[in-house]
Amino acid sequence: MRRSLIATLFAMLAAAALLLGGCAKPWTHPDYSGKTLDRKFKEDSLTCEVQAGEKFPLDKHKQNAQFIMCMTDLGWNYHPDGEGITFQTKPR
Helix, strand or coil: CHHHHHHHHHHHHHHHHHHHHCCCCCEECCCCCHHHHHHHHHHHHHHHHHHHHHHCCCCHHHHHHHHHHHHHHCCCEECCCCCCECCCCCCC
16 A cells, blocks of 8 residues: 555656656747846746737637747747747636
8 A cells, every 4th residue: 555655656746747847848039048038038928928818818729829929029939849948828
């Protein structure tokens, strides 16, 4: 019993580490790097998330398209192959 509980706990921790690790990072910006890249991504993605949510409050697909367009307008490059920083929506 104890062994299966420990194995289950270990599996849950490993899954959480993979999810929180952020392996895929599809956003880059040619003008920023390091901590500046992280800070500007947080600022710009929040701005674009708010704009997309206000424009399409009930449609996540249109929100995502609007978010990508907004980020692109701010100079960010989208790389779905996993290079850069990710955007994740949060429940409201």
